[in-house]
Structure formats: structure tokens, C-alpha cells
Amino acid sequence: MDAVDREILRRLQRDGRQTNRELAQAVGIAPSTALERTRALRERGVITGFHAGVDMTALGRSVQALISIRIRPQSREAIESVRDSMAKLPETLGVFVVTGNEDLLVHVAVPSTRYLRDFVLDRLARRKEFVDVRTTVVFDYVQPAEQSELSDVVERDPRTSYG
Amino acid sequence: MDAVDREILRRLQRDGRQTNRELAQAVGIAPSTALERTRALRERGVITGFHAGVDMTALGRSVQALISIRIRPQSREAIESVRDSMAKLPETLGVFVVTGNEDLLVHVAVPSTRYLRDFVLDRLARRKEFVDVRTTVVFDYVQPAEQSELSDVVERDPRTSYG
DNA sequence: CGGGACGGCCGAATAAAATTCGGCGATAGC
């Protein structure tokens, strides 16, 4: 995990489909080396996969929201089960399991506020294990990794303790 | 935007680097047609790009958090400015501009809780335009599009009004 | 009904890219 690996990572986050030759030239190594480095990043689990980014608005899902859910009983099983079931819904973009008053935060994209209302009231608020459901509308959502610079956060050995 | 396009989209969200031949065969069209369809999806802005997914834990950033920020004055300029400056930080994975008590929700990944504390106290809480900063630890974050099924939410013309 | 034009799909030909692999050079350990 040296500077070259980080540069490869940064570039692949921004454009996961640039040719290996371009990538190699950009970071200053031979194409075969770039290929080997990229493969190693994948095998080490640093790169988890490559994905197309989709514009929800272009798909007619122009309303986004964050739905906070409080779950009871607050058991691991209940929370993980809800997390997975929410993640399976086609409306869902992401699920956060969080500390604090709420247990889950679900990021959704839907066609309209009316759809959002029905989704929340008919499919979430009814569930008995959801003791509280709160909806926040998302005006804007930006993901830096897909647009500009990436992670220069100091890298450390994950096993190191930080107190 | 027919069933074939949706299938292409779904598959490219899951694996943005499968070969065009694989993709074509999977959806039942000729490679040249698959290429043309994919290109069209890009030109129409449905596909915004291709990106490598990165495991933050493998990079030594095993602590994730959501930081709620209340901004004053609550002007468009102030909020957009903060949104962009937060998005530029290397710790940031995503920024939500939201309704409700808070104006911004910033998703970050950092090496440790100590790092998180310093980040919040030294670099956010000090800013005078941030009248309230609250930190929530993220235990788990899953993005369905990168793992299982995608968007079967009914597609509609974005210009349609929904009352 | 009968052209005729348009759009989209196909498949072969071409161009470009990924991938493999043998050898070389630097580095570290002894």
C-alpha cells in the first residue's frame, strides 16, 4: 500500500473504467504492473468491486429521503433483520445502523413526495417492531469519491489501538 | 428505457466491469447492441460514471460516523458552501443537505474514535457558522445496489407532477 | 393497402485492450 497504490485507488474511484493503459501511464508504471497492482488491491479486499453510478432523477426518482427508525426489541437479530429487509427494498439506496436515539437510517429515492408518504405510512409505520419512524427530505446528496479527490486520510495498521 | 435497459443498468450497478460480451449474453442481445445501449444510457445521463468501491476498513479507516450540522445564517450560499467544503475533505464519504433541525449530514470514515473526536472538535465545532454539531457513530453501512437487486420502483416521466 | 423512410438490431471485420510470462534489476538477508 504505497503511494502508487493510493494513486491507482484514487483514479479508479473516479473512473473505474479507464483503460489499464491510461491508468498505467497516469501513475507512471507499465501496464502489466498496473494490472498486477489493481488485481492485488482487489484480492486484498481494498477494492470491493466496480459499479455504475446511476442518476436517480433520470430514472424518475427525484425525491430522496432519510428515514430514521427506532426498533424494539433492540436486539442484534431484530436490527440486522430490519437492516437486511430494508436493504432489499428497491427504493433503498443505503442503510446506516447507528448509535443514538434511532437505530437505523434508511436512504431512499422515490418518484414523488406522495410516493414517499405512502411508502412510509403503509410499509414502515405499520410494522410493530418500529416504535418510531421519522422522515427527513434530502435536498441534495454528493459523494466526493465520485467527483473530486479521494482519501488522503493517514493510513494506519487497522490492528493498532487508539485508546 | 425498456426492460432491456433496466436489466443492463441493474447488472452494471452490480458489476461495472463485466465484459460487454457477458453483459450482452446475459440480457439476450448482440454485443454491438449492448454497447450501443450502454452508451445511450450514459449519454442520456442515466449512468453517471463507473467507480471502484473501496473498503474503508481495509484502508485503516474503520470508524464511520454521521455528523449533523446546523448552519447559521441558513442561506443558500452558506449551506452550499459548507456542503462543498465538507465534500472536499478526505474523511468525507458523502454529504446530505436535509430538511429538519439540522441542515447538513456528513458521512465520514476515519481511523479511530480519537481521530473522530479531534476531527469534530478541532475542525468542525470551531467554525462560527456551525451553531450545532452532533456526531452519531455508524456501526454498519450497506448499499444494496452494490450487492443485490436494483430499482424496480415504477419508472415515470420526471416532468409528471404528483401533487 | 402499398411504398418509403426511419430506427434499431445484428454480425463480421478492424482496432484496441487485457493478460501472460520469461527475464532483468534492485533489495535485503546472510
Next chain:
DNA sequence: GCTATCGCCGAATTTTATTCGGCCGTCCCG
């Protein structure tokens, strides 16, 4: 200072993307 190891390189090979001319179905208009 010798040797083993690792990673890099570049040419050869394989695979892939990309182009493009022709074909077919559909729709429009006569």
C-alpha cells in the same frame, strides 16, 4: 559480497471493444 526474493518491465498472445454496412420491422403518408 553472494544469493534468494520480489516486483517491474515489455513483447507475444488472447480477448475485448468498436465500427459499420446491411437487414428487418414499424410507422407514416400517400
